[in-house]
Amino acid sequence: MRVLVVGNGGREHAIIQSLKRSKKIKEIYAIAGNGGIANDAITVDMDVKAVDKVADWAVENKIDFAVVAPDDPLVLGAVNLLEEKGIPCFGPRKEAAIIEGSKIFSKNLMKKYGIPTANYETFSDMQSAFDYLEKCDMPIVVKADGLALGKGVIIANTLAEAKDAVKSMMEDKVFGASGSNVVIEEFLTGPEVSVLSFTDGKTLVPMISSMDHKRALDNDEGLNTGGMGTVAPNPYYTESVAKECMEKIFLPTMEAMNKEGRTFKGCLYFGLMLTPKGPKVIEYNCRFGDPETQVVLPLLKTDLFEIMQAVAQERLAEVDVKFKKKSACCVIMASKGYPEKYEKGYEITFKTSRKNVFVAGAKLDGDKLLTNGGRVLGVTAVSFNLKQAIRKAYKKVNKINFENAYYRKDIGKRALKAYGEER
Numbered sequence: 001m002r003v004l005v006v007g008n009g010g011r012e013h014a015i016i017q018s019l020k021r022s023k024k025i026k027e028i029y030a031i032a033g034n035g036g037i038a039n040d041a042i043t044v045d046m047d048v049k050a051v052d053k054v055a056d057w058a059v060e061n062k063i064d065f066a067v068v069a070p071d072d073p074l075v076l077g078a079v080n081l082l083e084e085k086g087i088p089c090f091g092p093r094k095e096a097a098i099i100e101g102s103k104i105f106s107k108n109l110m111k112k113y114g115i116p117t118a119n120y121e122t123f124s125d126m127q128s129a130f131d132y133l134e135k136c137d138m139p140i141v142v143k144a145d146g147l148a149l150g151k152g153v154i155i156a157n158t159l160a161e162a163k164d165a166v167k168s169m170m171e172d173k174v175f176g177a178s179g180s181n182v183v184i185e186e187f188l189t190g191p192e193v194s195v196l197s198f199t200d201g202k203t204l205v206p207m208i209s210s211m212d213h214k215r216a217l218d219n220d221e222g223l224n225t226g227g228m229g230t231v232a233p234n235p236y237y238t239e240s241v242a243k244e245c246m247e248k249i250f251l252p253t254m255e256a257m258n259k260e261g262r263t264f265k266g267c268l269y270f271g272l273m274l275t276p277k278g279p280k281v282i283e284y285n286c287r288f289g290d291p292e293t294q295v296v297l298p299l300l301k302t303d304l305f306e307i308m309q310a311v312a313q314e315r316l317a318e319v320d321v322k323f324k325k326k327s328a329c330c331v332i333m334a335s336k337g338y339p340e341k342y343e344k345g346y347e348i349t350f351k352t353s354r355k356n357v358f359v360a361g362a363k364l365d366g367d368k369l370l371t372n373g374g375r376v377l378g379v380t381a382v383s384f385n386l387k388q389a390i391r392k393a394y395k396k397v398n399k400i401n402f403e404n405a406y407y408r409k410d411i412g413k414r415a416l417k418a419y420g421e422e423r
Contacts, residue, residue: 007069010360010378011290022305036359055081075101090308096264100286113256120185139187146178190275191236200316201263209237229411232295235418294378295328327386329393336404338374352399356380
């Protein structure tokens with residue numbers, strides 16, 4: 001079969017490397033892909049947000065199945081257009097993708113159906129938001145309503161910081177139209193857990209849990225980023241926690257979307273906080289997380305394409321989804337200066353296998369691979385335990401070079417500490 005993957009980052013590269021293992025697939029195309037993805041798929045230079053053009057291209061090129069991976073084209077209705085043209089897809093339709101496309105929608109959904117989350121209020125007027133903040137305890141969380149490349153969330157430690165956050169979103173438009181409305185919610189404490197899940201609207205199958213590392217610098221210091229590394233499984237996500245999440249969060253969310261006439265089919269991401277009062281939802285994503293995908297999919301034993309087809313055909317219950325009883329660690333190699341200013345155009349050289357090395361920001365210049373983004377590579381290793389997976393990942397990192405490379409040296413340290421180990 002001819003399969004199209006829409007997207008151009010490390011997540012998409014991880015999906016493509018996993019799909020390549022399927023015997024059912026003859027060719028994989030990527031819109032837009034990147035210089036590293038070009039090693040594993042046929043890349044097509046096209047804006048992923050030009051959903052009409054993407055759908056037309058898929059028809060013209062006789063695509064049998066499409067995987068729409070990023071949030072923007074999902075929220076813009078890429079799956080709707082592809083399905084209307086007769087191409088089956090993995091990914092939610094626009095009506096369901098709103099669960100990530102609007103934080104106000106998702107918060108109201110949780111309130112309506114009793115799904116545990118932080119207390120919150122929503123605002124479309126800046127002065128009303130200021131008046132509300134005067135009565136709030138600090139720290140507080142301020143979120144832009146719409147998509148903001150995973151950066152539309154500010155944790156404010158003082159009233160002045162909170163008001164600045166609201167002003168930057170609503171008046172200064174730092175996140176564009178996404179900040180026209182804001183959510184202000186209580187600050188939760190506890191370990192964070194990411195859980196991706198496959199769902200066809202009837203059945204929901206959680207994948208292996210993971211732990212993201214958002215801060216740019218070691219010891220969880222510095223600015224928030226799109227993610228500097230991940231490990232799986234997450235030590236805080238015990239069997240009892242998993243059972244509670246399935247009963248109180250996962251299945252109720254799937255059923256809530258069905259009741260709203262917005263059946264979700266695809267990968268539903270749960271960002272959770274394990275608070276002293278139990279697990280609560282921090283956020284939903286309507287797609288595979290990045291970089292969580294880079295540790296979860298290398299642990300998947302079942303044919304990913306078989307699962308994706310079953311989701312599209314609403315027969316997920318027929319597939320036995322299995323994962324390896326191993327651990328994985330992904331270290332992000334970034335351009336120095338990320339997430340602020342950084343330089344691009346440096347050659348990347350490999351003295352190691354490129355299997356499970358997922359390219360996020362790189363382009364081809366002849367036969368050379370050059371850096372072309374803030375997050376450049378996700379370097380993943382799998383082993384029989386987390387300690388070994390971390391060691392193997394850093395060993396691989398040390399065999400990959402480009403000028404101005406930067407990476408955190410402590411990915412997995414928190415997880416090992418939770419296991420009672422040291423690196």
